[in-house]
Amino acid sequence: MMDCKKLREVLDAYVDRELSADAATQAEAHIAECSACRRAVESLNRLREAVRTAAGKPEAPVELIECVRSSVSPRWHRAAVIQAIAATLVLAGILTLFVPSVRGAAATALDFLSLKLDDTRQVELEGKLICRDCQLEKQYGYHAMCPLTGHHGWLQTSDGRLWGILEGKASQELIHNSSLLGRRVKIQGRIFRKAGSIEVSGYQLL
Amino acid sequence: MPLSWITRSKRFEMEALPHLGALYRMARQLAGPDGAEDIVQETFLRAWKYFETFDSATNCRAWLFRILRNTWISRWRKSRLELPITETEADTIEPYYDWEDEILKDEYSAGMKRALLALPTDYRMAVLLADVEEFSYEEIARIMECPIGTVMSRLNRARRMLFRLIQAKREEGIAEKATPIPEQTTRRKI
Numbered sequence: 001m002m003d004c005k006k007l008r009e010v011l012d013a014y015v016d017r018e019l020s021a022d023a024a025t026q027a028e029a030h031i032a033e034c035s036a037c038r039r040a041v042e043s044l045n046r047l048r049e050a051v052r053t054a055a056g057k058p059e060a061p062v063e064l065i066e067c068v069r070s071s072v073s074p075r076w077h078r079a080a081v082i083q084a085i086a087a088t089l090v091l092a093g094i095l096t097l098f099v100p101s102v103r104g105a106a107a108t109a110l111d112f113l114s115l116k117l118d119d120t121r122q123v124e125l126e127g128k129l130i131c132r133d134c135q136l137e138k139q140y141g142y143h144a145m146c147p148l149t150g151h152h153g154w155l156q157t158s159d160g161r162l163w164g165i166l167e168g169k170a171s172q173e174l175i176h177n178s179s180l181l182g183r184r185v186k187i188q189g190r191i192f193r194k195a196g197s198i199e200v201s202g203y204q205l206l
Numbered sequence: 207m208p209l210s211w212i213t214r215s216k217r218f219e220m221e222a223l224p225h226l227g228a229l230y231r232m233a234r235q236l237a238g239p240d241g242a243e244d245i246v247q248e249t250f251l252r253a254w255k256y257f258e259t260f261d262s263a264t265n266c267r268a269w270l271f272r273i274l275r276n277t278w279i280s281r282w283r284k285s286r287l288e289l290p291i292t293e294t295e296a297d298t299i300e301p302y303y304d305w306e307d308e309i310l311k312d313e314y315s316a317g318m319k320r321a322l323l324a325l326p327t328d329y330r331m332a333v334l335l336a337d338v339e340e341f342s343y344e345e346i347a348r349i350m351e352c353p354i355g356t357v358m359s360r361l362n363r364a365r366r367m368l369f370r371l372i373q374a375k376r377e378e379g380i381a382e383k384a385t386p387i388p389e390q391t392t393r394r395k396i
Contacts, residue, residue, distance in 0.1 A: 008301035012362050016336055018343050040302055043309060047365060047372075050314035051337040054322055060230040064243045068226060068250045080212065 002026040007037050015044050119193050126186045126206070127157040129174060135162065151178040155187060155198065164197040171200035180205070218257055221266045222250070228267065228339060229274050235334055236278050236327060248281060249274045268341060272349045275331065299362045309369070313376050321371040329364035336361055 002023075007030050013019050014027050031038050096102045131151035133144035146152075153175045155163040165171050165187075173180065174187070184206040190199045229249060233242035252273050253260075260269055322330055328350070335346045347354045 005301065009299065011302045012299065012358060012365065013343075016343065016361070044302070044365065046309070046311050046314050047368060048337040050311070050318040051322065051333055051368070053315055054318035055231055055235060055334060055338045057227070058231055058234055058239075060227050060246070061243065064230065064246060065226060067243075068247055069223070071247065071251060071254075 002030040004030070004034060004037055007031070007034075008040065011040060011044060015041060015048065115193055120191060122189070123191050123198075124186060124188050125155060125157055125163065125191070125198060126184070127155045127163070129153050129180050129183050129185050130156045130162075131178070131181055132162060132164070150176070151181060153177070153181060155185065162196070163191070164195070166197050166199045168200055170202060174200065174203060214257060217262070218254060221262065222253055222257070222270060225267045225270050226250070229270055231338070232271065232274060232331070232334060233278075235322065235330060245274065245277055245281070248277045252277060265345060267339075268345045268349055271335065271339070271341075272351070275349060275351075278327075299359055300366060302366075309372060309376065314372055317372045317375045318368070321368045321375075324371055325364055325367055329360050329367065332357060332360035333364040333368070 007014070007027055010019060010023065010027065014024065019027060031041055097106065130153070131146060132154040133142065133146050133152060135154070135156065136142040137144040153165060155165060157163065165175050167175065174185065185203055186206060187198060187200055187203040189201045191197070192199070226246065230242055230246050233245040237245050249270065253270055260266065325333070332346060332350065335341045335349060341349065343354050343357050346357045350357065
């Protein structure tokens with residue numbers, strides 16, 4: 001059972017609801033019986049209420065709210081603007097690729113880039129021997145003159161690219177022996193990317 | 207993982223900005239109406255800067271009040287001439303034996319604004335955090351970076367000081383009323 005002495009010691013914790021449930025129950029029981037302690041609790045509660053009243057509820061000035069908002073969110077605005085611009089540019093880029101001349105320009109630019117990266121060097125290319133004109137007829141409907149002029153062997157690599165085989169001692173069979181067409185072959189030599197051609201120094205039929 | 211700008215901003219807007227009013231109220235009690243705006247602005251700038259370190263499972267309002275207090279200490283308190291409170295008996299609580307004294311609600315209200323200003327700021331802050339903002343002792347301890355025992359003793363002393371200040375003012379008033387105004391005996395010369 002709580003007495004006056006104990007209650008007066010824990011009065012703050014009692015009015016602040018910081019007492020344990022058990023201690024609070026004991027305090028309630030004592031307060032119900034003791035008018036002096038009841039007055040003490042009421043008096044302390046009046047003081048707390050007066051503190052609340054004195055602090056009031058001052059409205060923060062609108063300028064302050066705006067100032068805080070703008071000073072904590074410039075990055076937000078900046079990020080949103082940057083993202084919007086980036087999205088617009090990407091979309092615009094995608095849309096312009098539907099225009100053939102733009103696509104041509106883009107392809108030329110990419111070609112330029114690829115030629116800057118890799119023009120000529122010794123390589124070993126693996127691919128399929130095909131007749132250039134027949135392939136173009138098959139792919140694009142070009143009217144091939146092979147029945148009159150004979151086939152012309154080129155190399156098609158796995159990326160779909162057609163490489164012209166330059167005339168030379170080592171390349172005669174590859175270019176002119178039409179029985180080799182359709183065979184897979186590994187060619188050693190030098191590529192000239194600008195000309196889309198390969199100079200053959202040796203090859204193996206696979 | 208760092209939050210994206212937009213997510214961070216949205217969270218800040220939802221979790222931190224709603225407490226601006228409460229922070230402004232405390233700032234006014236610490237620095238007056240003129241200094242309050244600067245403290246609040248600085249508090250939110252710091253909060254925004256360190257928002258990624260804030261654990262959203264914890265109490266954002268308490269976190270902001272802690273920043274407010276640190277801002278106040280580092281920027282404003284230095285410029286004020288206030289002696290630090292002595293807390294040699296930090297965790298002692300004085301029992302309220304003298305508390306049956308009937309002070310009426312109106313008497314409390316009349317002198318409270320001035321009485322609050324007369325308190326050392328750590329006492330004032332403790333009593334405002336408890337009575338106005340209704341933080342628990344544990345939260346106040348975290349905001350004020352001190353043990354719970356210190357919170358309890360600050361609250362106890364703050365309330366006693368407020369009580370005595372108001373009691374003194376009330377006694378002054380009673381004394382004034384009790385002293386009759388001397389009758390004017392001299393006659394104006396025409």
